[in-house]
Amino acid sequence: MSNNVETDSWGTILVTGGGGFLGSHIVEAFAAMPKVHQVIMTGRNRKKSRKYIPKVKFELCDITDFDKTKEILARFQPKVIIHTISPGPFATKEIQLEVNYAATKHLLEAAKQDAGVQAFIYTSSIEACSSALGHISSPLREDEARVNNLKSKDYWYCRTKGAADTLVREANSPKPNGAKDWGDYLLTVCLRTPGLYGPRDSTIVPAMLAMVNTAGARMQYGPDTTVHEWLYIENAVLAHVLATRKLLGDPHGVCGEAFFITDGTPMKFHQFTRAIFKEAGDRNMNSQNPKFIVIPFWLLFPLLAVWEWVYRIATLCRKWPYVSRQNFLYIRKGIRISIEKSRERLGYEPKVTTEEGICRTVAWFKRNGAKKLN
Numbered sequence: 001m002s003n004n005v006e007t008d009s010w011g012t013i014l015v016t017g018g019g020g021f022l023g024s025h026i027v028e029a030f031a032a033m034p035k036v037h038q039v040i041m042t043g044r045n046r047k048k049s050r051k052y053i054p055k056v057k058f059e060l061c062d063i064t065d066f067d068k069t070k071e072i073l074a075r076f077q078p079k080v081i082i083h084t085i086s087p088g089p090f091a092t093k094e095i096q097l098e099v100n101y102a103a104t105k106h107l108l109e110a111a112k113q114d115a116g117v118q119a120f121i122y123t124s125s126i127e128a129c130s131s132a133l134g135h136i137s138s139p140l141r142e143d144e145a146r147v148n149n150l151k152s153k154d155y156w157y158c159r160t161k162g163a164a165d166t167l168v169r170e171a172n173s174p175k176p177n178g179a180k181d182w183g184d185y186l187l188t189v190c191l192r193t194p195g196l197y198g199p200r201d202s203t204i205v206p207a208m209l210a211m212v213n214t215a216g217a218r219m220q221y222g223p224d225t226t227v228h229e230w231l232y233i234e235n236a237v238l239a240h241v242l243a244t245r246k247l248l249g250d251p252h253g254v255c256g257e258a259f260f261i262t263d264g265t266p267m268k269f270h271q272f273t274r275a276i277f278k279e280a281g282d283r284n285m286n287s288q289n290p291k292f293i294v295i296p297f298w299l300l301f302p303l304l305a306v307w308e309w310v311y312r313i314a315t316l317c318r319k320w321p322y323v324s325r326q327n328f329l330y331i332r333k334g335i336r337i338s339i340e341k342s343r344e345r346l347g348y349e350p351k352v353t354t355e356e357g358i359c360r361t362v363a364w365f366k367r368n369g370a371k372k373l374n
């Protein structure tokens, strides 16, 4: 295998969930690279294939349809799979198990059997690591993190992301010299990301923008003493490109590994949200003396527990509420993450600071008509 990765072709890249927030940015970035021959994006909704992008093809495929997934691999023969698909954190246990765990397991097996697939990059999450939340005394390193499994005492999103993260790392098996093709071999990497934000975000930022100039923007949950990690979408894409470059070029020290990826500058939760409110023109945040309503956690958590039970009973336990203790646990505990391993081994350096990322994100939503921006 040549190490001259700048001239070697990267062939076809398959991006699962290519119509999603992260997936769509990854698709655009790879499609713009001359060394990429074509990008196949899979998804369940053809409308999410968005605009025409040269070299990009959309394939309708539910990732739980194993036959269809195998057929796509056989037809397009990708060299690299970037697996971004996940249900949202509040999807049911059954969906988390089916999509995050079983479908990832199957995709890995199919990729490994395939003679052409060389690299598999999994978009994991810092929530794959149960010990990550609340680790704020020093930045948590990958070798200190305890990865969740299906039996962990955590939400099903966190358990299944952790279990899939482990599956991906364990599937790593470098091709020995003399092997005729990549059948039975695969190079894998997990990229563990915190909350993503940026243009086309459909969760974090729109929820905050909906609060601009309402009482919601004045709420403060708890004392706001802990810090959190964030990841601007361009930095997330960069990490996926760098991991691909390493796996196709010089995988030593990278394959079979997990990497934390963040903006590199942890921020208090409300520092982040208030920067968004301010940038979006919230009058309170732009006043001389902004006022806040502090809701202590000792009051909030029992109220949320009651709300969760009411919601669960009303939906016959088929759904999980979007506002629950799960969100506020994250806010309460905080998190600090080290990206030194990513810097050293992937050559990752965040391109965009969180401050700049917030400005670019709000500017994008202003241009693209977020409902509550005024």
Ligand SMILES: NC(=O)c1ccc[n+]([C@@H]2O[C@H](COP(=O)([O-])OP(=O)(O)OC[C@H]3O[C@@H](n4cnc5c(N)ncnc54)[C@H](OP(=O)(O)O)[C@@H]3O)[C@@H](O)[C@H]2O)c1
Binding pocket: 016, 017, 018, 019, 020, 021, 022, 023, 042, 043, 044, 045, 048, 061, 062, 063, 064, 083, 084, 085, 086, 087, 088, 099, 123, 124, 125, 126, 161, 193, 194, 195, 196, 197, 202, 203, 204
């Ligand atoms: N966003 C964050 O803050 C964050 C934080 C940490 C980690 N991550 C990880 O980053 C990755 C991407 O997240 P994102 O924010 O870009 O999510 P997203 O916008 O919801 O995209 C996820 C994609 O997965 C697709 N999908 C879900 N179930 C599927 C299925 N059964 N078959 C085929 N496609 C399916 C969705 O398609 P539909 O539109 O058809 O549902 C969607 O296009 C995920 O792995 C997530 O765990 C995200």
